[in-house]
Amino acid sequence: MRRKELRDLGLQQVIELQMIPYNVERYISSDFGLVLSVKGMSDITEKIFVPEQPYRLTEGRIVYMRSGYVRVRMNLIEARLDAHQLRVVSPGAVLEFVEYSPDCDLTMLAFSSGFMEGWQKENLLSAYIQGRVNMQLALDAKSEHRLESIFQLMWDVLHDEPLSRETMQALISVLFRQIECFQGKGQKEVKRTTRQEQLFARFISLVNRYAVSERNVSFYAGKLYVTPRYLCTLIRETSGRTVMDWVNDAVLLEAKLMLCHTDKLVYQIADELYFPNPSFFCKFFRRMTGKTPNQYRQGRR
Known part of the structure; x- marks a missing residue:
């Protein structure tokens, strides 16, 4: 069905x-x-x-x-x-x-x-x-x-x-x-942000928008008008994670969305997420979750 x-x-x-x-x-x-x-x-x-x-x-x-x-x-x-x-x-x-x-x-x-x-x-x-x-x-x-x-x-x-x-x-x-x-009128945001945190928020927004097709640090640094080195340092200091950690998380999230809510085959999902082939996608997914795409999908049925 x-x-x-x-x-x-x-x-x-x-x-x-x-x-x-x-x-x-x-x-x-x-x-x-x-x-x-x-x-x-x-x-x-x-x-x-x-x-x-x-x-x-x-x-x-x-x-x-x-x-x-x-x-x-x-x-x-x-x-x-x-x-x-x-x-x-x-x-x-x-x-x-x-x-x-x-x-x-x-x-x-x-x-x-x-x-x-x-x-x-x-x-x-x-x-x-x-x-x-x-x-x-x-x-x-x-x-x-x-x-x-x-x-x-x-x-x-x-x-x-x-x-x-x-x-x-x-x-x-x-x-x-x-x-x-x-x-x-004094109703403060739960967390006041520093300039570094604001830049981090802009970075996350870009990652959510472009990660499926753009997985290069230089791309995000260019969008934020900073050097790749500075961006890598800032992201690690702000979040304790790397630029690519966040990019990979965004790609994984898109993969989960497709596996949970569509009937697309694994090779179709790999293609839409710009992986060179299904094998690369499966290795990526297993490294990130400990499960194959099909195992994850079966667990959500």
């Missing part, structure tokens, strides 16, 4: 998971989704919160952590989202769940970029839609109350008959404006 294509994790793919799209805690359509709470929703957590399984987010995510924690890898970088924190991630990010606590509960919003067509977009909202936002903020009690009020108002409007698209667009705009206020 052919497996369902789920390489992208978007609203449409969630609907196709044969779960109920509407109940007292969630509203999911093809271009808008709001989940007030995941507590007790095993049909979501068991099918989507799968450790070590990569997804590419078709739509971005605004996630408010109510309790517990969740650990993820976002575009190769591991992060932990704890209670009283907010994470905003643009469309196109590659996500892997690592672990979540038994008391994990969160509110999550997703919407298609097309949903905001025709609406004037503030700086943060524009950057979000353009794929340039990946932030995490700590919230105080007042900010949490404000955030919950906005989500609750969204929830109420979603159940109006008929549903007012313009009202929902306005509320999304208000939400992003409020997030900007959180940043500007």
Whole structure:
């Protein structure tokens, strides 16, 4: 039987998971989704919160952590989202769940970029839609109350008959404006970055974009306007890993996406990932994971 294509994790793919799209805690359509709470929703957590399984987010995510924690890898970088924190991630990010606590509960919003067509977009909202936002903020009690009020108002409007698209667009705009206020009124990012860390973040962004076809240190150094030697030193000092470690991780992630979510044969995947032949790809995959591509695929069925 052919497996369902789920390489992208978007609203449409969630609907196709044969779960109920509407109940007292969630509203999911093809271009808008709001989940007030995941507590007790095993049909979501068991099918989507799968450790070590990569997804590419078709739509971005605004996630408010109510309790517990969740650990993820976002575009190769591991992060932990704890209670009283907010994470905003643009469309196109590659996500892997690592672990979540038994008391994990969160509110999550997703919407298609097309949903905001025709609406004037503030700086943060524009950057979000353009794929340039990946932030995490700590919230105080007042900010949490404000955030919950906005989500609750969204929830109420979603159940109006008929549903007012313009009202929902306005509320999304208000939400992003409020997030900007959180940043500007003492709500500090969880981690302040140095210039070296900013360069590292730009490097990771380039790796996520180009690693499949570009595996040369000089390419990334050129994009960042630094020498290859300086880049190698900076990446090792910042992350404790080499440039090629990160590049190989990105290539491996793409391989896992194809093995998990498509029926492409190993030689086809090797070709799409620019390996000279399937043998090279299999040796690379086994060196990185301890398994052959087919063994990894069988373990995910």
